[in-house]
Amino acid sequence: MLLSLNHIQFTHPHLYRAFSKLADGERHLNHIIELDRYWDRLKQPVQQVILPGERMPKEARISGEYDLVYAGGTLSLLHAAVMAGKHGRKVMIFDRQTPAKSTRDWNISRKELLNLSAIGLLTESEVDSVIVRRYKTGWVEFYQPDGHQKRLTMENVLDCAVDADKLLALAKEKVMAPASSTLFAATSFTCCYQFDDHIVVQVEDRQGNPFWYKANVLVDVMGILSPIAMQLNEGFPQTHVCPTVGTIASGFENVDFDTGEILASIGPADTSSGKGRQLIWEGFPAKGQQYITYLFFYDEADSPNDKSLLSLFETYFRTLPEYKKPGAGFMIHRPVYGIIPAYCHDGFNRTREIADNRIILFGDAASLASPLTFCGFGSMVRNLHHLTADLDRALSENNMSKKHLEQISAYEPNVASMANLMKYMCFNSATDEPNFVNDLMNEVMIVLDDLPQHYRQAMFRDEMKIEELAMVMLRLAWRYPKVLAVSWDKLGLQGSVGFFKNIVGWAISSVK
Ligand SMILES: Cc1cc2nc3c(=O)[nH]c(=O)nc-3n(C[C@H](O)[C@H](O)[C@H](O)COP(=O)(O)OP(=O)(O)OC[C@H]3O[C@@H](n4cnc5c(N)ncnc54)[C@H](O)[C@@H]3O)c2cc1C
Secondary structure (H helix, E strand, O other), X not given: OOOOHHHHOOOOHHHHHHHHOOOOHHHHXXXXXXXXXXXXXXXXXXXXXXXXXXHOOOOOOEEEEEEEEEEOOOOHHHHHHHHHHOOOXXXXXEOOOOOOOOOOXXXXXXXXXXXXXXXXXXXXXXXXXXXXXXXXXXXXXXXXXXXXXXXXXXXXXXXEXXXXXXXXXXXXXXXXXXXXXXXXXXXEEEEEEEOOOOEEEEEXXXXXXXXXXXXXEEEEOOHHHXXXXXXXXXXXXXXXXXXXXXXXXXXXXXXXXXXXXXXXXXXXXXOOOOOOEOOEEEEEEOOOOOEEEEEEOOEEOOXXXXXOHHHHHHHHHHHHHHHOXXXXXXXXXXXXXXXXXXXXXXXXXXXXXXEEOOEEEOHHHOOOOOOOOOOHHHHHHHHHHHHHXXXXXXXXXOOOOHHHHOOOXXXXXXXXXXXHHHHHHOXXXXXXXXXXXXXXHHHHHHHHHHOOHHHHHHHHOOOOOHHHHHXXXXXXXXXXXXXXHHHHHHHHHHHHHHHHHHHHHHHHHHHO
């Protein structure tokens, strides 16, 4: 049942007022509530959605046969466009909302985005057409009560604002160019039935009517809500999360349209409930007079904090003027939101399950990106070439076993190691002073500022080499010895061993 905005009038008054001015405020409210179901699902028994073939209902009639069936219609479009256009595969994509419509916009550098033309998905001019703004510079800054925080500036990092829907619409055109491709909206994944030589995907339309599609491989790109990821990872699909909300708006006073504010904390941790949280803002100029602001925090997936997007949105609208002041002509064009997933691997290599026989997970469903800097979009762009070429080879060789498919992944040892640093940014009022995260991060900014520009670019572009991270950590420990004791609070024995294993895995991969 759809919820009306009136339901939140008294519980979330700032959100209510802001969304009431939007033509589609109610639709967004319901989408946010759908995403917030994630928190309840973590506490419920795991739903079994991967089923053996013999459990397929006798009345099931196959409505279509494909090489690849994609569940979820966001990043899947980039992958499917290459599989259909370059590799000639017959693809089908379905989404329970509208495929190719995202609830976010993306930032990346142009050099990275050009991977899409290198792989033949877009022309270079198409790549440029989805970049709606380029900035001269960007900065990162963490609050200090005396106002003496280090502002770390950097160039060519996340300096292009991409119109996500325009990029996805272009990818959709490429997917649909071959007559054999199919795309369905308002179609939900129900379950799948594994057979030795194929898989059958059961979906349902908005009226609850079931349909069955046969495929060589089911590609799960259902994002953080993926029930397949939930089953394969036995109810623990993420170790950490980064709830994020914001708007694309115009009419702020005094915004700098040439500069990206990559990370900006403006106060100590909010300790009003649970374990507390260190809120962080981001500000990115977008198309024309539009400006994107985000508010987010890092947390453990199972912390006692209220991590709902609904209440984060209330905080966002209540405190936005402390970050950027809305002027007289302030207008929200669209809200942006989502739960950014993270997974810390307890091993020398990937430990998260990302495949099963005839099933492969990509994007947020696979949760292999780092939430620290780039997230799933950057990871997909970086890895698209091998994620498509390797899956095409698997199809040609008819090798769709779990063992083989799980080798086709966006796992990057450096990204996995760096993701551990997020644990230092998860505030805990039991062990941390209110300004702990800011103090630590301010020291990291000072260390990076003393090193050549390349270090900060590498860190914020997920390109760090092991010797570069070692240099940063040694310098940090020298300047701020407290970090050594803090590591015990933040990582504990298991986390410290896990981090060490990740680093060893990274070192081994660097010499291979
Ligand atoms: C506010 C925000 C800003 C971001 N900015 C950046 C950035 O600047 N750079 C970057 O690299 N990354 C960024 N990210 C991360 C990036 O947006 C995600 O990694 C990316 O969208 C993941 O895409 P996905 O296709 O895997 O999942 P999603 O985008 O979550 O898409 C999943 C799709 O699956 C559908 N679906 C879910 N369940 C079902 C079901 N049962 N049946 C059918 N369909 C289903 C959903 O409707 C949805 O369309 C940002 C994220 C947020 C929240």
